[in-house]
Amino acid sequence: MTKRAAIIGGGVIGGGWAARFLLNGWDVRVFDPDPEAERKISEVLENARRSLPGLGNMALPAEGALSFHAELADAVEGVDWVQESVPERLELKHKVYAQLAESVPAGAVIGSSTSGYKPSELQAGMSNASQIVVTHPFNPVYLLPLIELVSTEANGTDVIERAKEIISGIGMHPLHLKKEIDAHIADRFLEAVWREALWLIKDGIATTEEIDDAIRYGFGIRWAQMGLFETYRVAGGEAGMRHFIAQFGPCLSWPWTKLMDVPELTDELVDAIADQSDAQSGMHTIRELERIRDDNLVGMMRALGANNWGAGKLQNDHDKTLREGAGIAAHVDDVADLSQPVLTLHRVVPLDWLDYNGHMTESRYLQAFADSTDRFMEMIGCDAEYIANGGSYFTAETHIRHIDEVHAGAKITVHTQVVMGAGKKMHLFHEMREGERLLASAEHMLLHVDLATRRAAPPSAEVEAALVKVASAHAGLSKPEGLGRAIGDPR
Incomplete structure (x- = not known):
């Protein structure tokens, strides 16, 4: 059965809602008097189509139909959901709800993207109050899953459950606030941090970049995977939340922040926090929580x-330093002994490279060997600048032999031998080892390509000269075991 959503207001947030519904198979009808609305939503959709389908490991359903309507009544005809994202003016929202009361199906949910108004304010004086709830999203709506679903006694359980079902059905998390409050939950945190940041800038303590660095290199990453209280539970060690509050609670009375209206840490409040924390995370030991945290942090920073961004860029820069210390040359001219296979990879196998059997999964062998190929390309001058100028090598054929198991924490190296390098062709043979133990080998045939025509073409004279230099130096090496081997050949 076709599911239909109406988007009232097609700005950044409305466009994000349209993308989230549309890419999850819903037909989407848009009403927005802005003559630029179709262009703006189309641009948001372009970004959403680029990113949202790659978020999961299953293909999304067929995209729904998108239509734009000049009349509000036409946009909401026969819909299951209405998302109101008009500007934050209460009188304007009431005007929209009054019009919706005349044409929205009785069973449809009317959600508001408002970040400031409480649902009781939206419902006041409205004949369709029972249908109106707050469904506050976070930008970009097509990627971030949180929806603050705020209701009042005017909303029946059927409306609330229907809202939860629809929000969950498009891959989002409905956080149901049963008691309304100005700015809901999340924005109250954001406003507190925002106010403190403004004071730090005004008082000359920090710049905008320094404040952002404090968040993105520190607590921001922790919050992304465990939130506030679970993070502090781990910080309390084996004694848990009560110990954390006992140790750090007194600092709330110190003059650290401009926000000094702090609740007293009474026994009742401490008990409530500790009990709720036990219910949230008590099924895990602190050591287990630490391992979960560490795995999440490594995954996010990787x-x-x-994208070479934030904490990931910091690690990439550190890797460059480590690469130099490991003896991986920046250019073939810097290789100490070019008569032997060239070191192109030196790394530890991370946890997320394992499969269900507890060893490195097939795709990661290819990734390691592909990284080695990329490193060798850089060594002969086919680097980012060269590629940006229109030339690169494309892999035409690959053969991998899986010889021995590789586990998390293994320190692996890859050495690369040039079997043939001349003209448009580059034939590489990689061997992966842990110490002296051979783990796998890979044979790659690559062709140099003109990126403008996407056809094979000769490399630059400098790149070809560097490649030929290595190929000539490796010409005296014995044929590596497994070279030219086909699947099923005797070992």
């Missing part, structure tokens, strides 16, 4: 490294 993901940031793929």
Whole structure:
């Protein structure tokens, strides 16, 4: 059955809602009097189509149909959900709700993206108050999963459950606030941090970049995977939350912050926090929580490294220093002994490279060997600048032999031999080892390509000269075991 959502207001947030529904198979109808609305939403959709499908490991359903409507009544005809994202003016929202009361199906949920108004304020005087709830998202809506679902006694359980079902059905998390409060939950945290940041800048303590660095290199990453209280539970050690409060609670009375209206840490409040923390995380030991935290942090920072951003960029820069110390040359001219296979990889196998059998999964062998190929390309001058100028090597054929198991924590190296390097062709043979133990080998045939035409073409004279230099130096090496081997050949 076709599911339909109406988006009222197509700005950044409305466009994000449209993308989230549309890419999860819903038909989306947009009403926005802005003549630029279609262009703006199309641009948001372009980014969403680029990123959201790669978030999970399953293909999304077929994209729904997107339509734009000049009349509000046409946009909401037959819909299951209405998302109101008009500007934060209460009189404007009330005007929209009054119009919606005349045309929205009785069974539809009307959600508001408001970050400031309470649902009781939105519902006041509205004949369709029972349908109206706050569904406050976070930008970008098509990626961030949190929705603060805020209701009042005017909303029946059927409306709340329907809202939860629909929000969950598009891959989001409905955090149901049963008691309304100004700015809901998340924005109250953000406002507290924001106010303190403004004071730090005003008082000349820190710059905007220094404040952002404090967040993105420190507690921001921890919060992303465990939130506030679970993070502090771990910080309390084996004694848990009560010990943390006993140790750090007194600092709340110190003049650290401009926000000094702090609740007294009464026995009742300490008991409530500790009991709730036990219910949240008590099924895990502190050591288990630490390992979960560490795995999450490594995974997130490695993901940031793929974009060379934040803590990931910091690690990438550190890796460059470690690479030099490991003896991986920046250029073939810097290789100490070019008569032997060249060291192109020296790393430890991370936890996220393991499969269900507890050893390195097949795709990670290819990644390690591909990283080695990339490193060798840089050594002969086919680096980022060269590629940006229109030339690169494309892998035409690969063969990997899995010889021995590799486990997390193994310190592996890859040495690369040039079997043939001349003209457009580059034939590489990699061997992966842990110490002297041979773990795997890979044979790669690459062709140099003109990125403008996407066709094979000769490399630059400098790149070819560097490649030929290594190929000539390796010409005297014996044929590596496994070279040219086909699947099923006797070992």
